[in-house]
Amino acid sequence: MVRLVLEDPRGRKLPRWTPGAHIDVVAGDFARKYSLCGDPEDPDRLQVSVLREAAGRGGSTFLHETVKAGSLIHIRGLKNHFRLDETAESYLLIAGGIGITPIIAMADRLKHLGKDYTVHYCGRARGTMAFISRLERDHSDRLHLYPASEKKRLPLSTLVGKSNAEQIYACGPERLLDALEEATSDNPEKLHIEHFTATGAVLDPAKEIGFDVVLTDSELTVHVAPDQTVLQALRAVGADIPSDCEEGICGTCEVPVAAGDIDHRDKVLTASERVENCRMMTCCSRARGEKIFLAI
């Protein structure tokens, strides 16, 4: 794990950010998304924490081995797809592993606003869990730690069941978030989650089928070839679809679905959102049949 503090090479101010915001760190052919932590009031610097992932696409390796103090790198954004709704009175904040980075920024903000909140943080062992001393310093009376090495398990269903919190914000590994979705299935609107890993599926034209996308607002029909993403096909006809990670984790390329059977391959939509069938991520998700209808 490393902490990177970034500044403008010309000494200018960087964009202000709010808890839940992220940037993409670009290096060569890859861009990886990192939640911002640190002090949102500091206009000159942005801070991210990067976990080394052996199985990653080289992003974390690059940031661990190639980059050093003084290096010039590129970032994209910032953006916030995990925005903290500040209108609620009580909050449950849940983090697994490096998912603590957006959560700590949220905890800081909620403390500042004088809201009722608790932080639940699980990880392998205290020594591997980032920011423990900082959390103990600033949020001690709100903090619950669950290091697996100490045989402490995050009691998710009890926690969610007993909590009166109006909003739940969670970031962490897939199985933690899946379990949370399960536990909140009665009140899915309470839960706000952010994934930080993707399965990284690559399009294999031999295994994909082509299909038509009907744009109901523009009344156009666009064919998506087996070697094309919906996003690429839409851009080719001049549609302005913003995109970002292009791997189904950031939610930027979301479009509304009017009808059709969608093969959802992203990590953004919740199970209930998939059942609703009213949106899709164009960078990775596809049609199961011959035709889908998008409300754009």
Added chain:
Amino acid sequence: MADHPFSGSSHLAGHCPMSGLAVAPNGCPVSPKAADFDPFESAYQLDPPEALRWSRDQEPVFYSPKLGYWVVSRYADVKEIFRNNQIFSPAIALEKITPVSQKAQDTLKRYDYAMNRTLVNEDEPAHMERRRALMESFTLDELKHHEPMLQSLTQEYLDRIIDNGEADLVDEMLWEIPLTVALNFLGIPEEDMDTLRKYSIAHTVNTWGRPSTEEQVAVAEAVGNFWQYAGKVLEKMRQDPSGHGWMKYAIRKQKELPEVVTDSYLHSMMMAGIVAAHETTAHASANMFRLLLENREVWEDICDNPTLIPNAVEECLRYSGSVAAWRRIATTDTRIGDTEIPEGSKLLIISASANHDDRHFENPDDLDIYRDNTTDHLTFGYGAHQCMGKNLARMEMRIFLEAFTRRLPQLELVPNQTFTFVPNTSFRGPEHLWVRWDQGQNPERRDPGILERIRTFTIGAPAPHDSARPVRVAMWQSRPKVWSA
């Protein structure tokens, strides 16, 4: 609430009690700020998003008694209204926002003025049938044909002023080139361009402005002349409709689909097409140069790194676009957010305000050319009626910006100039933009090769890698020290 009958103040919505104020058509009282709102006054004319800030924060949909319109200011609402063109019909998009005097109406009549439906204000299903029939000229491949013409026009106009050291960019360039491009794009014969040029401005004042009673007659004269002359040019083009040009394409298409592309349609389209392609781009370009030169560091970034141009253009369209507001009419009782909207309500949807909505854009009041969702802006509208010429406009603005940052990086605004605007609700750009530069510093005097080193860009929306922001790693810390800070 859904079946609220909207039949006047005797049927009040439960959540909006009377308080002695004016009453909106849905029975709700009009707040003092809503009552004060006047888009023809300087606050809105100078800075539409700032003039609507209170609305975005407190009353995102309000009735303006001065205008007789509902005003909509938040991003999500404006986009939804654009999206839903069944409930929110574009039929009034070209209606005169200031009622016209009888004398002016009579004047227009003398010219047989019959501006009818164009793509802009037409309902379904006729609209989409025509839009699709006429779309071919706007595909990326077709637009590519116009690039050399744009490059050489820009070079030619810049050559004229490059050694002057001072210029009004609007009068000497930004007003002229988009008009010439518009006329070329339509396929208008060279010899008719000058006459059409003269008449085209009158249409804006006629439609979106607040002309006095006397002005109305003069404006009507010009609009009438414009209409008649456009008709003559159209007849001439019918003689030989071969070659590039949108009107020529439409004339050819008429043979194929006579009931879709009608005569009256072609005539209206000719006039509306000139205005749509001309003023919007001219104003957007003037706004862009003003904005970038007011933000010197940003200008210098672009001079140093021209790959930033596509995203910078887009950010300027977001921050200070040339189309500030557009209009729709509710075809049924409906609601926008929490506000009940009766059938027949006229809506002024402020895209300039939507583009500064912090519910959608982070730090919306910062000009940030590295912003990576800036293409979400609503300056081109959205949905079935989205600006067909958006990629032509982008191409023009990129070519202007590329040429100036390459040939005149030392350009600056003449200090202390007062910017003026033609008062109207929708089209926004300074009437003059004075710039100056030390011609002795012109890079081409040292290195004439600069004239050849033109950078071109892929047509269409900016690519994601166009907006990467350089940063320096100020600190790199490996654990465990990191946990404490």
